[in-house]
Amino acid sequence: MNTPQTMHRSLCPLSTALDLIGDKWSLLIVRDMCMNKSKYCDFQNSPEAIPTNILASRLRKLESNGIIVKHPYQTKPIRHEYYLTAKGAALLPVIQQLAIWAHQHMPDSLPPPEAFLSAKPEDLIRKRDNQSSV
Amino acid sequence: MNTPQTMHRSLCPLSTALDLIGDKWSLLIVRDMCMNKSKYCDFQNSPEAIPTNILASRLRKLESNGIIVKHPYQTKPIRHEYYLTAKGAALLPVIQQLAIWAHQHMPDSLPPPEAFLSAKPEDLIRKRDNQSSV
DNA sequence: GTTATTACTTGCAAAATACAAGTGACTGTG
DNA sequence: CACAGTCACTTGTATTTTGCAAGTAATAAC
Numbered sequence: 168m169n170t171p172q173t174m175h176r177s178l179c180p181l182s183t184a185l186d187l188i189g190d191k192w193s194l195l196i197v198r199d200m201c202m203n204k205s206k207y208c209d210f211q212n213s214p215e216a217i218p219t220n221i222l223a224s225r226l227r228k229l230e231s232n233g234i235i236v237k238h239p240y241q242t243k244p245i246r247h248e249y250y251l252t253a254k255g256a257a258l259l260p261v262i263q264q265l266a267i268w269a270h271q272h273m274p275d276s277l278p279p280p281e282a283f284l285s286a287k288p289e290d291l292i293r294k295r296d297n298q299s300s301v
Numbered sequence: 302m303n304t305p306q307t308m309h310r311s312l313c314p315l316s317t318a319l320d321l322i323g324d325k326w327s328l329l330i331v332r333d334m335c336m337n338k339s340k341y342c343d344f345q346n347s348p349e350a351i352p353t354n355i356l357a358s359r360l361r362k363l364e365s366n367g368i369i370v371k372h373p374y375q376t377k378p379i380r381h382e383y384y385l386t387a388k389g390a391a392l393l394p395v396i397q398q399l400a401i402w403a404h405q406h407m408p409d410s411l412p413p414p415e416a417f418l419s420a421k422p423e424d425l426i427r428k429r430d431n432q433s434s435v
Numbered sequence: 436g437t438t439a440t441t442a443c444t445t446g447c448a449a450a451a452t453a454c455a456a457g458t459g460a461c462t463g464t465g
Numbered sequence: 466c467a468c469a470g471t472c473a474c475t476t477g478t479a480t481t482t483t484g485c486a487a488g489t490a491a492t493a494a495c
Contacts, residue, residue: 175410177348180403181332181396183410190482191323198315207442214311218484223443233406244441244491254406261398262315268395269314272367272388276309276317324451341473352453357474378460378472438495445488452481462471 187232188258192217192225194265197251197258200235201283201291205248229255256291321366322392326351326359328399331385331392334369335417335425339382363389390425 175183188194195217199210210222217225226249229235234255237247263286266279309317322328329351333344344356351359360383363369368389371381385392397420400413
């Protein structure tokens with residue numbers, strides 16, 4: 168279940184989107200998931216070095232807003248993997264456009280990987296995992 | 302002249318883009334400019350009600366990073382209009398994708414205007430104004 | 436038992452944001 | 466001319482968010 172949705176500044180779609188993911192970290196976590204990263208330590212090990220408290224709070228926020236789901240992959244100490252939902256995977260075009268823009272207009276950024284540019288949202292969804300949450 | 306560029310968290314294009322425009326307000330200002338708004342009070346009157354000090358600091362930041370240019374439209378009390386540069390106009394696809402995403406996945410957001418979805422970056426650049434800054 | 440690892444939480448300082456109240460340069464009215 | 470009003474800001478300060486370091490619970494390895 169999802170859609171808790173905080174207060175929105177307006178009903179403009181851009182504004183509501185930014186209310187949710189308009190910060191410096193959320194889309195980087197989504198990016199990592201697009202690159203098949205799924206574990207807490209994967210996100211921590213990304214080159215941007217997200218602070219661990221920010222990571223935990225962003226994962227909570229993204230999950231409570233239906234952008235990602237978590238499901239356990241071991242129980243001894245309970246550990247979760249995090250995956251994009253259809254809603255989360257649908258952010259891929261946004262991220263792709265942002266990466267293209269940066270590559271073309273920000274001199275010191277690297278080119279986006281080919282595989283990333285040619286990816287499609289539906290490729291990012293793990294059907295089994297999403298269905299398991301019904 | 303532009304490109305002062307603050308420190309980047311990494312060279313990932315997405316990360317560098319978010320270093321610059323990864324906040325709740327910057328893209329709303331760009332959106333307003335895409336809708337042919339150009340004056341300080343236009344931005345202030347948008348429904349999200351940006352605080353005036355934030356607006357002023359964002360305009361400075363966007364200008365110093367080459368996303369917008371300002372040029373005077375009167376001199377009695379000096380007043381400026383703000384326009385997108387080619388670099389700023391190239392953010393249109395990003396904003397369009399974000400708006401599409403929100404419309405499809407955030408229940409209480411309005412549909413993006415048709416004119417906005419069919420716009421192209423080159424339509425947003427005022428050739429005369431950009432050339433005048435040479 | 437001791438040490439190490441992972442996925443967090445907690446505490447606190449630093450930075451960003453929000454809100455209210457100025458300020459300077461005018462314009463319009465009487 | 467005095468005086469209220471507008472516009473594009475700046476300044477001050479409270480509140481919120483972020484960043485960094487350290488701590489903790491659960492377990493594995495030795």
